[in-house]
Amino acid sequence: MPNAIVTGATGILGREIVSELGKDPKTWPNVYALSRSKKEDYPFNVKHTHLDLQGDPKQMAKELEHVDAEYVFFTAYLAQDDEDDATKVNGDMLQNFITALKLTGAAKKIKRFILTTGGKQYGVHFGRPKNPMHESDHWLTNPSYPSNFYYRQQEILKKEAEEVGFEWAVTYPNDVIGVAKGNFMNLVSAIGIYATVCKELNQPLIWPGSPHFYTMFDSFTDSTLHAQFNTWAAFEPKAANNAFNVVNGDIESWQNLWPKVAAKFGLNVPDKMFNDKDLANEFGDDGLIMPLQEIPPISEFAKEAGLVGSPVNRQSYVHGKLDLSKWAQRNEVKVAWKKIAEREGLDREALEHATWGFLNFVLGRDFDLVISMSKARKAGWTGYRDSWESIEGALERLVGEKVVPAFK
Ligand SMILES: NC(=O)c1ccc[n+]([C@@H]2O[C@H](COP(=O)([O-])OP(=O)(O)OC[C@H]3O[C@@H](n4cnc5c(N)ncnc54)[C@H](OP(=O)(O)O)[C@@H]3O)[C@@H](O)[C@H]2O)c1
Structure with missing residues (x-):
């Protein structure tokens, strides 16, 4: 052995x-x-x-x-x-x-x-x-x-x-969707803390990321x-x-996942979450606009795909309706988290330790991420996960880690 x-x-x-x-x-x-x-x-x-x-x-x-x-x-x-x-x-x-x-x-x-x-x-x-x-x-x-x-x-x-x-x-x-003890470099921890604070403040679960990425595709592991x-x-x-x-092998988009996150926390997603300014990526002081590399990776494939000169070669951005790094520093958010942590016996440092910059990035990109599992499948791999079930499972494990309160 x-x-x-x-x-x-x-x-x-x-x-x-x-x-x-x-x-x-x-x-x-x-x-x-x-x-x-x-x-x-x-x-x-x-x-x-x-x-x-x-x-x-x-x-x-x-x-x-x-x-x-x-x-x-x-x-x-x-x-x-x-x-x-x-x-x-x-x-x-x-x-x-x-x-x-x-x-x-x-x-x-x-x-x-x-x-x-x-x-x-x-x-x-x-x-x-x-x-x-x-x-x-x-x-x-x-x-x-x-x-x-x-x-x-x-x-x-x-x-x-x-x-x-x-x-x-x-x-x-x-x-990656998962949980590691004392490790906050994890998108589900940050989402769980964000939703917990929204609930405490009696606010709906507003999508903080890119209005465009909300309806695009992502691939999770x-x-x-x-x-x-x-x-x-x-x-x-x-x-x-x-x-x-190595990704879950389902097809997912936050337009499908975000309302499920809201429901898990007993919250609503507003009927009209994006106005014309949001869709034009004009966010005001609370928002985030971060350019990525001048030449996106797709440009390296443009010639063979017949995409030379196409707008897909434009520089990509990370956009946020709400810059979560700034949100986590707001006084009302810090006060709310302290109150929840004391009442529910949660980790008081979790708000500060959560990787808000990483969540800004994961939710804020203005392009699809579609990762093929064909090669592994052809080699005989049959594993699969439903990404919502992964997220829900990770949120429930975070209760045990004292990062989010128990779900009623
Ligand atoms: N997390 C994601 O969303 C994600 C997504 C795609 C790819 N990946 C990739 O997956 C790989 C693993 O990432 P992860 O997210 O699992 O990392 P992680 O959660 O940050 O864990 C890193 C591990 O490395 C250990 N480590 C760090 N420095 C060390 C050192 N000097 N000596 C010995 N051990 C050390 C840490 O343990 P100690 O601190 O206890 O030493 C910890 O166990 C990386 O290549 C990452 O880029 C991650």
Whole structure:
């Protein structure tokens, strides 16, 4: 029976992989969960080991002395404000980790190494992508773009796999729906806090994001589905040396999800949420207008698709009817949250810790994100999630984490 190593064990995606492997001790008798912090207790087949991936590989090798495995799931991630810094930091973490496993001798035992990356593969942070997004789409090489840390990580992985002699697989999740203890870099936590405050203030659940994105399409990844995909990708022969999109596989848009969020909190969505000014992206002081890269990724495909000169090549924006970073700083919001937190026994810091800038981005884009699951399906993957059920499940788990009050 194989051993497994999971890096990023406390993260929104890594935590679910640990949990998935932890549930199946017959298949996975030894799971090494690696991160700097330890946030929860594990079943008997999971051993948590402290590891700082920013350390020197020789030091890391000492910490990894008794750790070896046939399957490695790498989900560690350190967010940086600057994309070039992200490439340096996250690329180095992966490289140093593999170097440390080579120093201990454990690298020789690896059969398959599964790396988690994401939708930034397609430049979804730069602007309108080519839709639908396929794993075979060429990488974005426009020199005006900042570096992409996923590209560096995948290059490192492929090179090391060839040199050491193991197989690799890479996942591309997008807009992850899940819950991690004490981790607020999570769109459902921020939505839950926003709705909770709207309810306390007797306000309807106004859509804070882009009026245009409200009726466009997004692709979400349930963190538990991603974990199941990882175990499938570990053993499936057709997954060897391949990268895969990993999204829920349903078709979703906030025009369908937002009223369901409102109903979950006992709130209404106003009949007329957008006026002509909103639709023209003229928002006043409460709003948000943020340009993305001058050249959107779709431009890199314009020639072959016959789209040269088309308006789709215009610069993309993140728009918000309500800039949530400013909203969270409003006095009435802070007072309301303090009151709710005291009354309901919630985490008082949650309002401040929630990643409002990230939610602005996720709800504010002015382009569709349609990610194809065809490649995984052709390889035999049958997993699927209904994204509303993912969101509802995550909201209910946040009750246990003391981020939102219990649903009546
Ligand atoms: N969350 C999303 O919506 C989303 C969407 C698409 C793609 N992705 C991608 O998925 C991957 C995983 O992201 P995530 O959202 O799961 O990240 P996350 O929730 O922020 O978790 C990051 C994990 O990395 C660990 N880590 C950070 N620095 C470390 C260090 N120096 N040494 C050891 N461990 C370290 C953290 O543990 P400690 O702090 O305890 O060390 C934590 O367990 C990333 O590539 C991300 O870009 C995420």
